[in-house]
Amino acid sequence: MRYVSTRGGAEPRDFEGVLLAGLAEDGGLFVPEAWPELSAAEWRALRGLDYPALAARLIARFTGGSFPESELLPLCRAAYGGFAHPAVVPLVQLGPHLFVEELFHGPTLAFKDLALQLVGRLFEASLARRGGEIAIVGATSGDTGSAAIAACAGRAGIRIAILHPDGRTSEVQRRQMTTVLAPNVTNIAIDGSFDDCQDLVKAMFADTPFRETMHLAAVNSINWARIAAQIPYYAAAALALGAPDREVAFAVPTGNFGNVLAAWAARRMGLPIARLIVGSNRNDILARFLVANDMSRQPVVPSLSPSMDIQVSSNFERLLFELLDRDPAATAATMREFRAGGRMPVPEAAWRRATALFAGHAVDDEATLAEIRATEAATGYLADPHTAVGMAAARALSLQGIQTVVAATAHPAKFPDAIERAVGRHPPLPSHLADLYERQERYIRLPADLAQVEAAVRSASLRNAA
Numbered sequence: 001m002r003y004v005s006t007r008g009g010a011e012p013r014d015f016e017g018v019l020l021a022g023l024a025e026d027g028g029l030f031v032p033e034a035w036p037e038l039s040a041a042e043w044r045a046l047r048g049l050d051y052p053a054l055a056a057r058l059i060a061r062f063t064g065g066s067f068p069e070s071e072l073l074p075l076c077r078a079a080y081g082g083f084a085h086p087a088v089v090p091l092v093q094l095g096p097h098l099f100v101e102e103l104f105h106g107p108t109l110a111f112k113d114l115a116l117q118l119v120g121r122l123f124e125a126s127l128a129r130r131g132g133e134i135a136i137v138g139a140t141s142g143d144t145g146s147a148a149i150a151a152c153a154g155r156a157g158i159r160i161a162i163l164h165p166d167g168r169t170s171e172v173q174r175r176q177m178t179t180v181l182a183p184n185v186t187n188i189a190i191d192g193s194f195d196d197c198q199d200l201v202k203a204m205f206a207d208t209p210f211r212e213t214m215h216l217a218a219v220n221s222i223n224w225a226r227i228a229a230q231i232p233y234y235a236a237a238a239l240a241l242g243a244p245d246r247e248v249a250f251a252v253p254t255g256n257f258g259n260v261l262a263a264w265a266a267r268r269m270g271l272p273i274a275r276l277i278v279g280s281n282r283n284d285i286l287a288r289f290l291v292a293n294d295m296s297r298q299p300v301v302p303s304l305s306p307s308m309d310i311q312v313s314s315n316f317e318r319l320l321f322e323l324l325d326r327d328p329a330a331t332a333a334t335m336r337e338f339r340a341g342g343r344m345p346v347p348e349a350a351w352r353r354a355t356a357l358f359a360g361h362a363v364d365d366e367a368t369l370a371e372i373r374a375t376e377a378a379t380g381y382l383a384d385p386h387t388a389v390g391m392a393a394a395r396a397l398s399l400q401g402i403q404t405v406v407a408a409t410a411h412p413a414k415f416p417d418a419i420e421r422a423v424g425r426h427p428p429l430p431s432h433l434a435d436l437y438e439r440q441e442r443y444i445r446l447p448a449d450l451a452q453v454e455a456a457v458r459s460a461s462l463r464n465a466a
């Protein structure tokens, strides 16, 4: 299995190459040169596998010789063995045709654990055979940082430094990062915004001597390995609801377009997915695109679903590449125009192709709170604000008679203030995090200054060296 850049200007790589590279050197995103497809009989044969076995079987279609299924299976067992639910990604039925798939039973209570718990182990396995070490640096507004730290803490050959905007994450989110005391983990609170953090990370990658001596690596959602690791839970839900012999639909609360792109990939592999419903908060660029072919950037506004407070959905480029018949020159030109003018010119025919499958719906904070309240009153189910956005979109756009599965992307206890506002009480943290507020924290505070941040990353220790 080889991977090419959506912009056509990078050497093709194998899976391990794209795992370590993250972004392609031409600024594009890596995509499979050809999509693997399973026949109906092959899908049926997957029914009854437990989640780690299903994941290893499907991800092996993308890893090729880099990580054969026999090597993936123990890594998947280790990655998902620590989840707090025996089904890993349980389905809960809320209505005659409405389900939620709970993707938040991992160590940091958001769906990002499903990809990162495996990706941390893939990095470690790759370093073990190639030798060497890497430094993962990333910026977070909350969920990615804690999931990446939980995935990399104590792993051989890896140091990880995560920048978060001081005082601008929720306390649960901060503590999930700063109470991890493993010596290879450095948390840096930046005096600034999330954008300042992201700019510092970009500047570290652009500092070639620093990037090369430190062997910088990225774990943001443009890393193909994360998308590949998100495909199995769509397959698990679809198979449980009768695929490949019955169609299903998914509703996905969406920010960077990574999660819903994995659903698209599952369909491309042959699962009968009738509709993909994209839920947005007031940062509604994707909904505007799907409703009116208006992909124009607007300022980011803070919302009750902060992990979706995004205006440029990086992973959309992978779908764009497919909508443009995999034409890398057209993809590169479209992305250039978007960067320069703030509006993405998607040809009418390509937009129509997108809307034949995708539908988008945006809800504001009031509607999000109303959805949490109404769902709890009707079913007793407490949804986090991101999941509630997905539910509201599912209600608006689901297809008659087709089972719709909402991706429940975070545990409600991760966003206690919004839940309190919706239903008047604080959701308790699950038992493995019950003492989070008593745990010791460790982090450093720095101004948004590249030299000081690089010095802090450099001085972070490796587990082996500690």
Ligand SMILES: *Cc1c(COP(=O)(O)O)cnc(C)c1O
Residues within 6 Å of the ligand: 110, 111, 112, 143, 144, 221, 253, 254, 255, 256, 257, 258, 259, 260, 307, 308, 386, 409, 410
């Ligand atoms: C990251 C995140 C999202 C958005 O996912 P994308 O893959 O960026 O679209 C939604 N909900 C939660 C809770 C998240 O952490």
